[in-house]
Amino acid sequence: MDFLDKYFRLMEHNTNVRLELIAGLTTFLAMAYITVVNPAILSEAGMDFGAVFVATCLAAAFGSIAMGLLGNYPIAMAPGMGQNAFFAYTIVLGLGHSWQTALGAVFISGVIFILLSVLPVREWLINAIPRNLKLGIASGIGFFLGFIALRNAGIVIDNPATLVSFGELTEFGPVVSLLAFAVIAALSARKITGAVIIGMLGAAVLGWLFGPTEFKGIVSVPPSVAPVMLQLDIRAALDISMITVILTLLLVDVFDTAGTIVGVASRAKLMTPDGKMPRLAMALLSDSGATVAGALAGTSSTTSFIESAAGVEAGGRTGLTAVTVGGEGK
Numbered sequence: 665m666d667f668l669d670k671y672f673r674l675m676e677h678n679t680n681v682r683l684e685l686i687a688g689l690t691t692f693l694a695m696a697y698i699t700v701v702n703p704a705i706l707s708e709a710g711m712d713f714g715a716v717f718v719a720t721c722l723a724a725a726f727g728s729i730a731m732g733l734l735g736n737y738p739i740a741m742a743p744g745m746g747q748n749a750f751f752a753y754t755i756v757l758g759l760g761h762s763w764q765t766a767l768g769a770v771f772i773s774g775v776i777f778i779l780l781s782v783l784p785v786r787e788w789l790i791n792a793i794p795r796n797l798k799l800g801i802a803s804g805i806g807f808f809l810g811f812i813a814l815r816n817a818g819i820v821i822d823n824p825a826t827l828v829s830f831g832e833l834t835e836f837g838p839v840v841s842l843l844a845f846a847v848i849a850a851l852s853a854r855k856i857t858g859a860v861i862i863g864m865l866g867a868a869v870l871g872w873l874f875g876p877t878e879f880k881g882i883v884s885v886p887p888s889v890a891p892v893m894l895q896l897d898i899r900a901a902l903d904i905s906m907i908t909v910i911l912t913l914l915l916v917d918v919f920d921t922a923g924t925i926v927g928v929a930s931r932a933k934l935m936t937p938d939g940k941m942p943r944l945a946m947a948l949l950s951d952s953g954a955t956v957a958g959a960l961a962g963t964s965s966t967t968s969f970i971e972s973a974a975g976v977e978a979g980g981r982t983g984l985t986a987v988t989v990g991g992e993g994k
Contacts, residue, residue, distance in 0.1 A: 688987070692740070698969075701812075702716065703716035711891075716892055723741075728740045737928070745808065766964075769909050778949065801927070817837050848863035852977065859977070896962075
């Protein structure tokens, strides 16, 4: 425990091992949906669902542990929403490139991001983005994920006239989701540690006992990652026609990372009085390195997850939270 305290500077951040572990579990549960959603999206580009599932877990574990050990921020990482859609629907299905070429483009964008992270240009790049814009990016990502949650819960549905309308709110899914949200809000207002995880686990148990959710156990043998691991085609990605694709992947990753890191760090009160971020270089290096590792494993761009704010609300303040997420992801 003394080693953890010294390495992650727990006392300095007014936290302890128990709080960090709870925060890590909270963040993990908040972002666990990506292990299913990401392979579901990438499988539409022709990739093997089970293999991408494993690749998603590997990329998330590597990135989260790197962020925790190097950056010492309570920020977890995984293949990002939006990036995976761009990968599947634009690069592969829209432009007609193979998914192997798309993985090569992700790899190259990650390498460029690494170079930007280790060169002095990193400070200029991040600081050139207005703080309000960075916070706005984080808020926008949060609203996007909130909309996904409402859609998956059946609270909002498609409507041919207005595009979006209320679903049948008396059905099991919407009722349990709204009940879980009310529990989380009430417990959070009373400053109860682990409010988010209590609400999520409560909803899961209700689904297993009374709803359509089928409990299939806790541990099983994972699928093989061989169909996608190291299958990237870097040579094809170096074609001149891929320049705009690579630049788009890079810019989306940079802006997404900047917004998420600043948003979560601000919420955790980890910013300096002048609005700067300590250890920014290590945080960016962790993020960019995770994108490269994810491309090698066989998934789209890996980025910082705004769901880390759930762990911050549970008390997470250091990289031990992110390492906990990475350990659970493995």
